[in-house]
Amino acid sequence: MITFEKDAFISGGKLELTKNKLDDSLTQSVGRASYAQPVRLWDAKTMELTDFITHFSFVINALNNSMFGDGLSFFIAPLESRIPSNSIGGLLGLFSPESALKASLNKIVAVEFDSFQNSWDPSDNHVGININSIISATNVSWKSSIKNGKTANAWVCYNSTTQNLSVFLTYADDPVFGGNSSLSYLINLRTILPEWVRVGFSASTGRLVELHTIHSWSFYSTLEAENGNRKNRVPLAIGLAVGLGVLGFGLGLLWFFYWRKGANDQRKKYLGDDVCMDDEFGKGTGPRRFTYRELTRATNNFAEEGKLGEGGFGGVYKGLLSESNTETAVKRVSKGSKQGKKEYISEVRIISRLRHRNLVQLIGWCHEQGEFLLVYEYMPNGSLDSHLFRGKLMLTWPVRHKIALGLASALLYLHEEWEQRVVHRDIKSSNIMLDANFNAKLGDFGLARLVDHELGSQTTVLAGTMGYLAPECVTTGKASKESDVYSFGVVSLEIACGRKPVEPMAEPTKVRLVEWVWDLYGKGQILEAVDKGLCAEFDEQQIECLMIVGLWGCHPDSTIRPSIKQVINVLNFEAPLPSLPSKLPVPMYFAPPVDMCRFSYTSPGFTGSATDQTRGSSGSGSTYSSTTSAGSATALLNSGKNNR
Known part of the structure; x- marks a missing residue:
C-alpha cells in the first residue's frame, strides 16, 4: 500500500525516508514514501473540494551533531509526480534545481519541516507551507528537538469551505489536537492540483546529515471515491498498516488494530461529517x-x-x-x-x-x-410569518403576546441557560413555528454556532436574513448574543405591527419598520404603528411595552441593547421600560473593504426556513451568506532562537 522511491524503505515497522545505516554514507540521500492508491482531491462533475485531515508522528534525528540537514515534508502532487533529478539537500526531494524557484513549472503543495537554512529560507528550523515553489508561501520558526531525536506530532488539515490549509505541530508526550493551528494559509487547491493526487512524504540530506523517520500516519478525507463506497473514506490508515504487514503477520495484525482504533477515535474528533454522526447518534440518545x-x-x-x-x-x-x-x-x-x-x-x-x-x-x-x-415534530399551525403577512389566520393579541414571550424564553435558554451559549444567527418570523396551541417554537439551527459563555462575539461566515441582521454583523462579520437580540427586536415589532421589516412599496417614511416605529416613538405616537388587523382589541400597556423593548433590542449600538433576561423582566413588568433617544441613532462602524465580503443571495421569492412548514412566499428578506477575510492564523508554535 506504500510506494517507495530512491532511498526510502521500511525498517523496524517505521518508514525511513533517507539512508540510516551507520556503515554507509548518509550524505546526499533522498527518498519518498507515498500512498499507492490515488486520492480524490475534488470532484470534476460537481467541482466539490474535499476536506481532509492527516496526522503523522515523526522524528528528525541529528545524531547529536551540532550541524545537520535538510528536512522532510508532507506533499500532495499529481499522480505522475516522481522525485526530480538532483533534488537532494535543501530541495527536499520535491523540486529540481531548474524548477525550484519557478512556480509555473510545478504542481505541488507541501508542508516542509526544514532543518537547514538555504538562501531562500527565513531561518534554519522552520515549518513552511509551499505552493509550487521551494520558497514557502508562509512559515514560522519552531523550537525543535532534532538533536536528541524526540518524536514530533503534526496535523495538516484542509477546510474546503474556508479554503484554509492549516498545520499544527507539537512535541508534547501525549498530544491532543483540538483544531488549533500553528500555521495556516488560504488556498483553493482546485486551482493548483488535479482531481486525483498522490499523498506522501519526501526527505533529503546534502553535505550534512540527519535521519528522517515516520512512526505513524493516518489520512482521512470527506470526498467519496467514484464507486461511492464509504469505506474508501479512510483508506490510508488501514493501507499503511497493511503495507507494513510485510514484516510479519503478527506485526501487521497489531498495526491493523492500532490504526483501526486511531481511525475511529480521530474521525469522531476531527472530521465531523455524516460518518461520525452514525457513531454519535447511534447510542440511544437524542434523535x-x-x-x-x-x-x-x-x-x-x-x-x-x-x-x-x-x-x-x-x-x-x-x-x-x-x-x-x-x-x-x-x-x-x-x-x-x-x-x-x-x-x-x-x-x-x-x-x-x-x-x-x-x-x-x-x-x-x-x-x-x-x-x-x-x-x-410537525407544527400544525405553520410559521409565524404565514399568519402575520399571508393572511392564514389573524392572530389575537393574547396569542401574539404569548408568542413573543415564548421566543424570549427560547433565547434565554440558548444564551444563558444551556451548557454552552448558542448563537442562532437567523431569528426571523419564518423560523418561528406554531404548535397546535400556538406556542412559539424556534427552529432552523443550520446557521447556529456554539460559543463558550466567557466569549463574546466570534468572527465567522456572515449569515442571516436582510432586515433582521444587526448592523455590526454586516460591517464586521461578528455574530453574538447581541445580534440575536437585534433580530428578536425586529420580530417583536413584526408581531405588534403586522408588517415586514422592509416594505419597498410603502411610503418613504414607512419603508423600514425600525426607522418608522422609532420615529413614532420619538413623537409619542408609537401606538399608531399597531397592526390595524387587531381592530384595537389589545392591551395597550403590553403592546407598547413590546414595541419599546423591540426598539431597544434594535439599537444600533450593540452595547446598549438589553440581554434577553432584561427583555423578559421588562415584558413581565418586573423592570421599568428603558428611556430611548427620540431619534434613531446612526450606527458608526469601520466598514471593511468591499472585496472582503462576497454576497450570494437566494431567490427573493421565498425566505422560509429549513423548518418552515407552510406553503407560499413571505418575501420578507433574502437569506444570504458571505465570507469575511480573517487573514492567516497567528502562528502558535514555540518561538525563540535556535541553538545552532
Missing part, C-alpha cells in the same frame, strides 16, 4: 437515525401535494411515521447543495442536544444515497 426507505414511505415518496414549504437549501414535506402514527415534517436538502449539507450537519450537532418547550424538536435524521434529511 434517532431513519432509513431513506422509511422516510420515502412516510412522505409518499416526497409527494408534491404534501410539500409544506421550500427553503434556501431544500423542500419540507409532511410525513406520517406508520409505526408510531406520528405526524412529522421532513426537510430534504437539495442534492448537490454543499451549504445545505453543512447546515444539515450543524443542525444535527446542535439542536439534537437542546431540550426546551419553545424549540422545535428534531426527531431524527438520515443521510443515505446522497440524500440528507431532517425529521422534525
